[in-house]
Amino acid sequence: MAPNPKHAVLDRLADIGAALAHRARLQILDLLAQAEQTVETIALKTNIPLKSTSAHLRVLREAGLATTRREGTFVVYRLADPEVHRLISAMLGIAERRSADVRDLTRRFFDDPDGAEPVTATELRRRLDRGEVTLIDVRPADEYQQAHIAGAHSVPLDTLARHSAELPRDRAVVAYCRGATCVLAATAVRRLRRAGFTAHLLRDGVPDWNRRGFPVVRQPHTTRVHP
Amino acid sequence: MAPNPKHAVLDRLADIGAALAHRARLQILDLLAQAEQTVETIALKTNIPLKSTSAHLRVLREAGLATTRREGTFVVYRLADPEVHRLISAMLGIAERRSADVRDLTRRFFDDPDGAEPVTATELRRRLDRGEVTLIDVRPADEYQQAHIAGAHSVPLDTLARHSAELPRDRAVVAYCRGATCVLAATAVRRLRRAGFTAHLLRDGVPDWNRRGFPVVRQPHTTRVHP
DNA sequence: CCAATATTCTAACGACTATTAGAATATGTC
DNA sequence: GACATATTCTAATAGTCGTTAGAATATTGG
The missing domain is CATH 1.10.10.10 (Winged helix-like DNA-binding domain superfamily/Winged helix DNA-binding domain)
Incomplete structure (x- = not known):
C-alpha cells in the first residue's frame, strides 16, 4: 500500500x-x-x-x-536476459532437491529404460573430443540452427526414422533436446534402442551446456525466422 | 487441465x-x-x-x-535450500539490468550521498586482510550471531550512536546489512559520516559474500532463538 | 490436567488472474 | 489505397489469492 x-x-x-x-x-x-x-x-x-x-x-x-x-x-x-533461463533451472533444482514427487517425475522421463543413468555433460565432452560418440540434436531444425552444441548433428525427432540409417552403428549415439523439462531426447533414445543402436541421453540442453562454458555454435542474430 | x-x-x-x-x-x-x-x-x-x-x-x-x-x-x-536466496538475487539482477526504474531505486538507496560508489566485495576483502578497515554488521544481533562476515563487528543500527565512540577514527569504516534490498547499512553510513567518520557501504549481504566463497563465521544449528 | 502462549486453520470478503471472443492495429503486397 | 496477415487490445466471465477475524491446536509450566 x-x-x-x-x-x-x-x-x-x-x-x-x-x-x-x-x-x-x-x-x-x-x-x-x-x-x-x-x-x-x-x-x-x-x-x-x-x-x-x-x-x-x-x-x-x-x-x-x-x-x-x-x-x-x-x-x-x-x-530479455540470458540469466532468465537460470531462474528456471534454479527453481527446478530446488524442486528436485525438496520434493520426492518432482524427482520421481523427472526420473520417470529421463532414466533409461534399462536403468542406466543419463550421460553427464563432462563425460560427454570428453567422449566427443575423442570422437567416440555421435551427438544428435533432436529439437526442431530452427532451434538447432540458432544455437547447438558444437559437434552435434540436427536430427529433429520427427525425422529420426528417416535419418537413423545414416547414423554410424559402430559407436554410441547421444541425444539431447531442450533440457531437463523436455522429453524429445528421451523418446529418441527409446526409439534408437529399439532400432538396435547404443543410445544415451544428455539431460542438459544448450543453455545449460553453454553455462558450463562448453562450446556452442551460435548463428548471428540476423536470421529471418520465416523464409 | x-x-x-x-x-x-x-x-x-x-x-x-x-x-x-x-x-x-x-x-x-x-x-x-x-x-x-x-x-x-x-x-x-x-x-x-x-x-x-x-x-x-x-x-x-x-x-x-x-x-x-x-x-x-x-x-x-x-x-529449505540455500539456493533459494540465489533466486531472489537472480531476479534482482534481471530487474536491474532491464529496468531503469529499478536501477534508479536501488541507486538512490545505495549510492553514497557524495556520489562515491559502494565498496566491492573483492576490494573490501583485500583491505580487510591488510587490516585497513573496520567492518561493521548493522543487522540485529541475532542475525549477526547466526552468520556474519569473518572479521565483522556487530553494531546493530539502533545501537550505532552508543557504540560509534568505540570505533577507531583513524581508519575507514565499512558497513553492511542484509544485501541489495536492505537499507540499514546505507543509513549507518550516512550517520557515521555526519559523525565525522570515513564510512563506506558494502552492497552485499552475508549470503552474497558466502556465495563468492569468501569467509563467513557461522554458528552451529543448536541455538536457542529465544533465551 | 489447567492455564498461558505461539501458531495455525477456517472462512469469507474483495481484489486480481486466466481465458478467449471480437474489435482494433500494424505491416507488407498488389 | 485496399486487402491480407500477424498480432494485440478490450471486455467479460470464471476462478484464484490476500487479508484478517475467530476458532482450533500444540507445547510448556504450574
Whole structure:
C-alpha cells in the first residue's frame, strides 16, 4: 500500500515471480531459451491457443523477462536476459532437491529404460573430443540452427526414422533436446534402442551446456525466422 | 487441465513462482536467508501483521522454499535450500539490468550521498586482510550471531550512536546489512559520516559474500532463538 | 490436567488472474 | 489505397489469492 522505495523494488521482483507462476509461461520461457520465436511458432510448439500465448507473452514482456523485435508482419520474441533461463533451472533444482514427487517425475522421463543413468555433460565432452560418440540434436531444425552444441548433428525427432540409417552403428549415439523439462531426447533414445543402436541421453540442453562454458555454435542474430 | 508428467513438473515450478510473487514473501525470504527466525520475529522485523506472516509462511512452506523446526512453543522457520536466496538475487539482477526504474531505486538507496560508489566485495576483502578497515554488521544481533562476515563487528543500527565512540577514527569504516534490498547499512553510513567518520557501504549481504566463497563465521544449528 | 502462549486453520470478503471472443492495429503486397 | 496477415487490445466471465477475524491446536509450566 505504501510504495516506499524498498517496496517498489520488491514489487518489481514480485512481478517477475508472478510471471513465473504459470505452467504455460515457464514452457514459453524454456522455448525462448532455445531460440527466438514468433508468437505463432510458440503457440504451435507449446499447444497453447494463439490468443492465450499472446496474453502470456505480454505478461513476460511486462515483467522484463522477454523482448520483441519485428520481422515484417511477424513479431519475434526472445529472452530479455540470458540469466532468465537460470531462474528456471534454479527453481527446478530446488524442486528436485525438496520434493520426492518432482524427482520421481523427472526420473520417470529421463532414466533409461534399462536403468542406466543419463550421460553427464563432462563425460560427454570428453567422449566427443575423442570422437567416440555421435551427438544428435533432436529439437526442431530452427532451434538447432540458432544455437547447438558444437559437434552435434540436427536430427529433429520427427525425422529420426528417416535419418537413423545414416547414423554410424559402430559407436554410441547421444541425444539431447531442450533440457531437463523436455522429453524429445528421451523418446529418441527409446526409439534408437529399439532400432538396435547404443543410445544415451544428455539431460542438459544448450543453455545449460553453454553455462558450463562448453562450446556452442551460435548463428548471428540476423536470421529471418520465416523464409 | 491434463496433468501429464511434464505439466506436473512445470506446475510445481509455477508454485515456486507464485510463492515469489508477493512483496511480503520476498521480504521474508530475504530475512530467512540471514538467519532462521520465529514467526513473531519475522512479523516484527518486516512489519507484517502476525496472521498474514503466518499465511505467507505457509505458502513458502508449501512451495518447498522454507521449512520449520519446533523450539518449545515457538516455530522456527528457515530456508529449505540455500539456493533459494540465489533466486531472489537472480531476479534482482534481471530487474536491474532491464529496468531503469529499478536501477534508479536501488541507486538512490545505495549510492553514497557524495556520489562515491559502494565498496566491492573483492576490494573490501583485500583491505580487510591488510587490516585497513573496520567492518561493521548493522543487522540485529541475532542475525549477526547466526552468520556474519569473518572479521565483522556487530553494531546493530539502533545501537550505532552508543557504540560509534568505540570505533577507531583513524581508519575507514565499512558497513553492511542484509544485501541489495536492505537499507540499514546505507543509513549507518550516512550517520557515521555526519559523525565525522570515513564510512563506506558494502552492497552485499552475508549470503552474497558466502556465495563468492569468501569467509563467513557461522554458528552451529543448536541455538536457542529465544533465551 | 489447567492455564498461558505461539501458531495455525477456517472462512469469507474483495481484489486480481486466466481465458478467449471480437474489435482494433500494424505491416507488407498488389 | 485496399486487402491480407500477424498480432494485440478490450471486455467479460470464471476462478484464484490476500487479508484478517475467530476458532482450533500444540507445547510448556504450574
